[in-house]
Amino acid sequence: MKVTKGIIWENDQIVCIALGQSNNTKTGNMVQSYILVKDTDPITANRLGLDTLICGNCPHKGTPNPNKPSGNADKRSCYVNLVQGVLKVWKAYKAGKYPLLSEAEIIALGENRMVRIGTYGDGAFVPASVWNLLTSKAQGKTAYTHQGLEQDSFYMQSAESLEQANKAWAQGKRTFRVIPVVTALDTKNEVLCPASKEAGMKTTCNTCGLCDGNKQAKSIAIVAHGTGRGNFKGAI
Secondary structure (H helix, E strand, O other): OOOOEEEEEEOOOEEEEEEOOOOOOOOOOOEEEEEEEOOOOHHHHHHHOOOHHHHOOOHHHOEOOOOOOOOOOEOOOOOOOHHHHHHHHHHHHHOOOOOEOOHHHHHHHHOOOEEEEEEEOOHHHOOHHHHHHHHOOOOEEEEEEOOOOOOOOOOEEEEOOHHHHHHHHHOOOOEEEEEOOHHHOOOOOEEEOOOOOOOOOOOOHHHHOOOOOOOOOOEEEEEOOOOOHHHOOOOO
16 A cells, blocks of 8 residues: 555654645645654643654744743744644544554655655754655655755755844855745845746646755845744845
Protein backbone atom coordinates (compact mmCIF):
# COMPACT_ATOMS: atom_id res chain seq x y z
CA MET A 1 0.00 0.00 0.00
CA LYS A 2 1.30 3.46 -0.90
CA VAL A 3 2.56 5.52 2.03
CA THR A 4 0.44 8.66 2.43
CA LYS A 5 1.30 9.96 5.91
CA GLY A 6 3.25 9.24 9.03
CA ILE A 7 5.80 10.18 11.66
CA ILE A 8 9.17 10.84 10.04
CA TRP A 9 11.05 11.74 13.23
CA GLU A 10 10.53 12.32 16.95
CA ASN A 11 12.41 12.80 20.18
CA ASP A 12 11.23 13.16 23.77
CA GLN A 13 9.70 16.59 23.19
CA ILE A 14 8.81 17.12 19.54
CA VAL A 15 7.50 15.12 16.60
CA CYS A 16 7.57 15.67 12.84
CA ILE A 17 4.66 14.37 10.79
CA ALA A 18 4.50 14.35 7.00
CA LEU A 19 1.26 14.25 5.01
CA GLY A 20 1.19 13.28 1.35
CA GLN A 21 -2.04 15.08 0.46
CA SER A 22 -3.01 18.74 0.83
CA ASN A 23 -5.83 21.01 -0.31
CA ASN A 24 -3.93 24.22 0.49
CA THR A 25 -4.81 26.54 -2.39
CA LYS A 26 -1.65 28.69 -2.11
CA THR A 27 0.91 25.92 -1.87
CA GLY A 28 -0.89 23.36 -4.00
CA ASN A 29 -0.75 19.62 -3.34
CA MET A 30 2.71 19.44 -1.78
CA VAL A 31 3.90 16.98 0.82
CA GLN A 32 3.33 18.94 4.03
CA SER A 33 5.40 18.55 7.21
CA TYR A 34 4.32 19.55 10.71
CA ILE A 35 6.79 19.98 13.56
CA LEU A 36 4.87 19.84 16.82
CA VAL A 37 5.31 19.87 20.58
CA LYS A 38 4.37 16.30 21.47
CA ASP A 39 2.51 16.62 24.76
CA THR A 40 0.88 20.07 24.50
CA ASP A 41 -1.67 21.18 21.93
CA PRO A 42 -0.30 23.84 19.56
CA ILE A 43 -2.49 26.68 20.83
CA THR A 44 -1.53 26.11 24.46
CA ALA A 45 2.11 25.58 23.47
CA ASN A 46 2.08 28.96 21.74
CA ARG A 47 0.38 30.73 24.65
CA LEU A 48 2.86 29.29 27.18
CA GLY A 49 5.92 29.81 24.99
CA LEU A 50 6.62 26.11 24.62
CA ASP A 51 6.72 26.54 20.85
CA THR A 52 10.30 27.76 21.28
CA LEU A 53 11.04 24.02 21.01
CA ILE A 54 9.87 24.01 17.39
CA CYS A 55 10.06 27.66 16.28
CA GLY A 56 13.15 28.85 18.13
CA ASN A 57 13.68 32.59 17.97
CA CYS A 58 11.02 33.36 15.36
CA PRO A 59 9.50 36.72 16.37
CA HIS A 60 6.15 35.83 14.83
CA LYS A 61 5.37 33.48 17.75
CA GLY A 62 4.20 36.45 19.78
CA THR A 63 4.70 37.06 23.49
CA PRO A 64 3.87 34.16 25.82
CA ASN A 65 1.12 34.86 28.33
CA PRO A 66 0.60 31.99 30.79
CA ASN A 67 -1.97 34.07 32.66
CA LYS A 68 -4.44 33.84 29.78
CA PRO A 69 -6.89 30.94 30.20
CA SER A 70 -7.03 30.21 26.47
CA GLY A 71 -6.00 31.40 23.03
CA ASN A 72 -2.69 32.28 21.42
CA ALA A 73 0.31 34.20 22.69
CA ASP A 74 -0.13 37.97 22.71
CA LYS A 75 0.55 39.86 19.46
CA ARG A 76 1.19 36.67 17.49
CA SER A 77 1.90 37.67 13.88
CA CYS A 78 2.43 34.21 12.37
CA TYR A 79 0.32 33.54 9.28
CA VAL A 80 -0.42 29.94 10.37
CA ASN A 81 -3.90 29.37 11.79
CA LEU A 82 -3.31 26.98 14.69
CA VAL A 83 -7.00 26.16 15.06
CA GLN A 84 -7.20 24.58 11.62
CA GLY A 85 -4.70 22.11 10.16
CA VAL A 86 -2.09 22.27 12.92
CA LEU A 87 -4.49 21.38 15.73
CA LYS A 88 -6.12 18.70 13.58
CA VAL A 89 -2.76 17.05 12.90
CA TRP A 90 -1.77 17.20 16.58
CA LYS A 91 -5.05 15.61 17.68
CA ALA A 92 -4.66 12.86 15.08
CA TYR A 93 -1.13 12.24 16.35
CA LYS A 94 -2.34 11.96 19.96
CA ALA A 95 -5.03 9.55 18.78
CA GLY A 96 -2.35 7.29 17.31
CA LYS A 97 -3.39 7.78 13.68
CA TYR A 98 0.11 8.24 12.26
CA PRO A 99 2.48 5.28 11.88
CA LEU A 100 6.21 5.62 12.43
CA LEU A 101 7.71 5.46 8.94
CA SER A 102 10.82 3.55 7.97
CA GLU A 103 13.60 5.22 5.98
CA ALA A 104 12.33 3.56 2.80
CA GLU A 105 8.80 4.82 3.49
CA ILE A 106 10.03 8.37 4.12
CA ILE A 107 11.81 8.34 0.76
CA ALA A 108 8.72 6.93 -0.95
CA LEU A 109 6.48 9.62 0.57
CA GLY A 110 8.54 12.38 -1.04
CA GLU A 111 9.28 10.63 -4.33
CA ASN A 112 8.39 12.71 -7.42
CA ARG A 113 6.69 15.30 -5.22
CA MET A 114 7.35 18.84 -4.08
CA VAL A 115 8.00 18.86 -0.34
CA ARG A 116 7.18 21.69 2.04
CA ILE A 117 9.70 21.71 4.89
CA GLY A 118 8.00 23.15 7.96
CA THR A 119 4.36 23.67 7.08
CA TYR A 120 4.37 24.54 10.76
CA GLY A 121 7.55 24.76 12.81
CA ASP A 122 11.13 25.44 11.75
CA GLY A 123 12.88 22.67 9.84
CA ALA A 124 16.15 23.38 11.64
CA PHE A 125 14.76 21.55 14.70
CA VAL A 126 14.62 18.27 12.78
CA PRO A 127 17.89 16.53 11.82
CA ALA A 128 19.07 17.29 8.30
CA SER A 129 19.32 13.55 7.66
CA VAL A 130 15.52 13.29 7.90
CA TRP A 131 14.95 16.02 5.32
CA ASN A 132 17.60 14.50 3.11
CA LEU A 133 15.64 11.24 3.11
CA LEU A 134 12.30 12.93 2.44
CA THR A 135 13.69 14.99 -0.44
CA SER A 136 16.14 12.46 -1.87
CA LYS A 137 13.83 11.53 -4.74
CA ALA A 138 11.58 14.60 -4.63
CA GLN A 139 11.01 17.06 -7.46
CA GLY A 140 12.01 19.88 -5.15
CA LYS A 141 11.30 21.58 -1.87
CA THR A 142 10.48 24.81 -0.06
CA ALA A 143 12.28 25.47 3.23
CA TYR A 144 12.77 28.44 5.56
CA THR A 145 14.54 29.03 8.86
CA HIS A 146 14.75 31.80 11.46
CA GLN A 147 17.66 30.08 13.19
CA GLY A 148 20.51 32.16 11.81
CA LEU A 149 22.96 32.40 8.97
CA GLU A 150 24.89 29.37 10.17
CA GLN A 151 22.16 27.27 8.56
CA ASP A 152 23.28 26.08 5.13
CA SER A 153 21.76 26.88 1.76
CA PHE A 154 19.15 24.13 2.15
CA TYR A 155 17.03 26.90 3.67
CA MET A 156 15.80 30.31 2.69
CA GLN A 157 16.85 32.70 5.47
CA SER A 158 13.83 34.36 7.09
CA ALA A 159 14.50 38.09 7.39
CA GLU A 160 12.52 40.62 9.41
CA SER A 161 14.05 43.76 7.95
CA LEU A 162 16.02 45.00 4.99
CA GLU A 163 19.03 45.24 7.29
CA GLN A 164 18.80 41.53 8.09
CA ALA A 165 18.26 40.71 4.43
CA ASN A 166 21.32 42.71 3.39
CA LYS A 167 23.44 40.80 5.91
CA ALA A 168 22.24 37.50 4.48
CA TRP A 169 22.75 38.61 0.89
CA ALA A 170 26.30 39.67 1.70
CA GLN A 171 26.95 36.07 2.75
CA GLY A 172 25.45 34.65 -0.42
CA LYS A 173 22.17 33.59 1.22
CA ARG A 174 18.73 33.95 -0.28
CA THR A 175 16.01 35.34 1.98
CA PHE A 176 12.29 35.15 2.51
CA ARG A 177 11.07 38.44 3.96
CA VAL A 178 7.64 39.45 5.21
CA ILE A 179 7.01 43.10 4.33
CA PRO A 180 4.27 45.49 5.49
CA VAL A 181 3.43 46.88 2.03
CA VAL A 182 4.38 46.16 -1.59
CA THR A 183 6.44 49.36 -1.80
CA ALA A 184 8.84 47.91 0.81
CA LEU A 185 10.10 45.43 -1.79
CA ASP A 186 13.79 45.75 -2.70
CA THR A 187 13.31 45.30 -6.43
CA LYS A 188 17.04 44.89 -7.07
CA ASN A 189 17.30 41.82 -4.86
CA GLU A 190 13.73 40.58 -4.31
CA VAL A 191 10.58 39.58 -6.14
CA LEU A 192 7.10 39.26 -4.70
CA CYS A 193 6.01 35.71 -3.97
CA PRO A 194 4.36 34.68 -7.27
CA ALA A 195 1.67 32.78 -5.36
CA SER A 196 0.64 35.82 -3.30
CA LYS A 197 -2.44 37.95 -3.82
CA GLU A 198 -0.31 41.03 -4.44
CA ALA A 199 1.52 39.25 -7.29
CA GLY A 200 -1.75 38.09 -8.83
CA MET A 201 -1.55 34.47 -7.61
CA LYS A 202 0.20 33.51 -10.84
CA THR A 203 1.13 30.06 -9.57
CA THR A 204 1.29 27.82 -6.51
CA CYS A 205 4.31 26.90 -4.41
CA ASN A 206 4.01 23.38 -5.82
CA THR A 207 4.76 24.59 -9.35
CA CYS A 208 6.94 27.61 -8.49
CA GLY A 209 9.66 26.14 -6.27
CA LEU A 210 11.61 29.40 -5.83
CA CYS A 211 11.70 29.13 -2.03
CA ASP A 212 14.63 26.74 -2.00
CA GLY A 213 17.87 28.14 -0.64
CA ASN A 214 19.84 26.19 -3.25
CA LYS A 215 18.14 27.97 -6.17
CA GLN A 216 19.97 30.65 -8.12
CA ALA A 217 17.37 33.44 -8.19
CA LYS A 218 16.34 36.65 -6.48
CA SER A 219 15.15 36.48 -2.91
CA ILE A 220 11.43 36.35 -2.13
CA ALA A 221 9.22 38.79 -0.22
CA ILE A 222 5.57 38.59 0.69
CA VAL A 223 3.17 41.12 2.19
CA ALA A 224 2.02 40.19 5.71
CA HIS A 225 -0.94 37.85 5.47
CA GLY A 226 -2.84 35.17 7.33
CA THR A 227 -4.42 35.18 10.75
CA GLY A 228 -1.67 37.21 12.43
CA ARG A 229 -1.25 39.97 9.87
CA GLY A 230 -2.95 42.54 12.12
CA ASN A 231 -0.12 42.11 14.64
CA PHE A 232 2.67 42.41 12.10
CA LYS A 233 4.92 45.39 12.86
CA GLY A 234 7.83 44.51 10.61
CA ALA A 235 10.45 47.04 9.61
CA ILE A 236 10.75 48.16 6.00
